[in-house]
Amino acid sequence: MSAKPAIKVEKLVKRFGKTTVLEGIDLAVERGQVTCLIGPSGSGKSTLLRCIALLEEANEGFIEINGEPLGFASGPNGERVRLPSSETQKVRAHIGMVFQQFNLWPHMTALGNVTEALVTVRRMLRKDAEQRAMTQLSNVGLSDRAGHYPSELSGGQQQRVAIARALALDPDIMLFDEPTSSLDPELTGEVLAVMRDLAESGMTMLVVTHEIGFAASVGSKIVFLDQGKLIVEGKPEEVFGKPRHERIDQFLDTYLDRGAATLL
Amino acid sequence: MSWKLFWLLVEAARLTILLSVISVSIGFLLSSLVCAAVMSTHRSARIAGKLFVSFFRGTPLLVQLLLIYYLLPQIGLNVPSEVAAIVGMSLCTAAYQAEILRGGFSSVPRGLIEAANMCGFSKFAIFRRIRLPIAVQLTIPALISEAIMMLKSSSLVSVVGVVELSRMAQDLAASTYRPLELFAAAGLIYLIINLVVAGFGLQLEKRMQWGRT
Ligand SMILES: Nc1ncnc2c1ncn2[C@@H]1O[C@H](COP(=O)(O)OP(=O)(O)OP(=O)(O)O)[C@@H](O)[C@H]1O
Ligand SMILES: [Mg+2]
Numbered sequence: 073m074s075a076k077p078a079i080k081v082e083k084l085v086k087r088f089g090k091t092t093v094l095e096g097i098d099l100a101v102e103r104g105q106v107t108c109l110i111g112p113s114g115s116g117k118s119t120l121l122r123c124i125a126l127l128e129e130a131n132e133g134f135i136e137i138n139g140e141p142l143g144f145a146s147g148p149n150g151e152r153v154r155l156p157s158s159e160t161q162k163v164r165a166h167i168g169m170v171f172q173q174f175n176l177w178p179h180m181t182a183l184g185n186v187t188e189a190l191v192t193v194r195r196m197l198r199k200d201a202e203q204r205a206m207t208q209l210s211n212v213g214l215s216d217r218a219g220h221y222p223s224e225l226s227g228g229q230q231q232r233v234a235i236a237r238a239l240a241l242d243p244d245i246m247l248f249d250e251p252t253s254s255l256d257p258e259l260t261g262e263v264l265a266v267m268r269d270l271a272e273s274g275m276t277m278l279v280v281t282h283e284i285g286f287a288a289s290v291g292s293k294i295v296f297l298d299q300g301k302l303i304v305e306g307k308p309e310e311v312f313g314k315p316r317h318e319r320i321d322q323f324l325d326t327y328l329d330r331g332a333a334t335l336l
Numbered sequence: 337m338s339w340k341l342f343w344l345l346v347e348a349a350r351l352t353i354l355l356s357v358i359s360v361s362i363g364f365l366l367s368s369l370v371c372a373a374v375m376s377t378h379r380s381a382r383i384a385g386k387l388f389v390s391f392f393r394g395t396p397l398l399v400q401l402l403l404i405y406y407l408l409p410q411i412g413l414n415v416p417s418e419v420a421a422i423v424g425m426s427l428c429t430a431a432y433q434a435e436i437l438r439g440g441f442s443s444v445p446r447g448l449i450e451a452a453n454m455c456g457f458s459k460f461a462i463f464r465r466i467r468l469p470i471a472v473q474l475t476i477p478a479l480i481s482e483a484i485m486m487l488k489s490s491s492l493v494s495v496v497g498v499v500e501l502s503r504m505a506q507d508l509a510a511s512t513y514r515p516l517e518l519f520a521a522a523g524l525i526y527l528i529i530n531l532v533v534a535g536f537g538l539q540l541e542k543r544m545q546w547g548r549t
Contacts, residue, residue: 127450165456175451179469179546189455192465221547234451241455 076139078103078276084133095300106277108287111297117280168238172250174230176222183218208236228259248279348504359425367433392431405496421493440471473544480537
């Protein structure tokens with residue numbers, strides 16, 4: 073079991089109507105590692121993450137979380153067999169997710185957002201749940217903002233609350249979909265710092281990001297997605313270092329300041 | 337105008353308020369069912385819900401009231417005209433409130449539901465803890481407007497013989513030959529009631545601001 077990757081994606085295909093967005097993705101995310109998923113807009117990064125989170129259902133292929141099948145198991149002839157939803161929910165509980173738009177619940181305070189699932193889903197006593205939530209909030213540096221509503225927090229603070237909310241449920245895998253893309257540049261640092269701490273604590277992370285500096289310094293593995301295909305995969309220095317894959321070169325040219333990559 | 341006349345108007349206004357409060361409340365309960373039907377995954381429920389909404393929004397309340405007033409005895413229900421009035425008003429406002437609620441529910445950002453989904457919430461928990469409070473917050477102004485509309489539309493129930501505020505003013509105007517004073521007084525009473533309703537709505541909105549100033 074310990075040899076199994078935290079996330080294993082096999083021949084994953086996802087279509088929206090007639091367009092195929094993921095064309096047979098194979099990917100393994102090792103336990104305790106940070107895997108950064110990069111690629112041009114529309115390449116299918118979010119879709120892949122959402123399939124792993126089971127917010128979207130893939131059309132073909134398999135996903136395993138800690139060696140356990142997610143949503144579908146492989147039948148005797150390799151066909152997909154839908155698993156009962158109770159089982160699926162159990163496997164899914166290992167995964168936490170952080171969204172580009174934070175998605176905090178506006179009618180609850182920061183503390184309420186972090187406490188809610190502990191009470192509603194985990195059936196903890198509110199007092200205990202709040203204590204645990206406060207610990208999570210102080211881990212992201214926001215214990216003094218516990219009583220604030222999301223509308224009273226900056227984007228960076230909201231995203232940190234969202235991270236605390238996910239971590240309160242004690243996941244062993246965290247998915248991030250462009251967690252800093254809707255932040256003002258001066259606020260990305262505080263969120264990336266929290267993510268860096270989390271990586272150092274040994275959390276398994278799959279991060280969709282355009283922050284190449286972060287990916288290069290924190291990522292153990294870089295995965296490059298282009299038009300629904302995984303075309304390059306490797307350590308940051310292999311992927312960003314020269315000689316580079318032609319598409320990565322173009323990508324860095326088009327989408328990012330080249331400065332970050334030439335630092336390598 | 338004598339106090340006695342004014343007092344008669346106030347008495348009638350109490351009936352107006354009673355009819356409206358009961359109808360809007362019953363209508364709200366009904367509307368959540370209708371809304372659930374319209375948003376249901378079952379085709380037949382959706383069709384039934386949509387038919388209900390299109391009928392009660394697509395025909396005048398006056399016609400609905402008369403239909404109900406003459407229909408109920410036909411099916412063996414001999415009810416006082418006040419009850420017929422309440423039935424008509426409730427059904428009509430239920431259709432409007434259902435549409436308002438549906439708008440509210442579909443305006444709840446999908447991401448908020450996905451976040452709850454990722455936290456392991458059941459469908460019912462998502463409804464109760466996330467979708468409902470946000471949908472209600474989004475729809476309070478529209479629901480208050482609807483309540484005010486119903487209060488004013490309640491004047492139509494005089495066609496089935498209920499003597500509420502407007503009808504009382506009309507009757508008194510005819511017997512005293514002082515239409516101007518009576519209708520001005522009636523208008524004033526409507527205005528005061530509606531200002532109270534609007535004030536209540538503002539309080540409710542303020543309480544559901546959630547930090548926004
Ligand atoms: N619900 C949907 N219905 C139809 N098409 C969709 C849907 N979601 C995504 N797509 C399409 O799938 C493709 C991949 O989208 P996706 O959001 O995964 O890209 P991305 O790599 O995350 O892009 P970005 O960097 O802009 O976030 C796009 O062409 C998009 O239009
Ligand atoms: Mg995306």
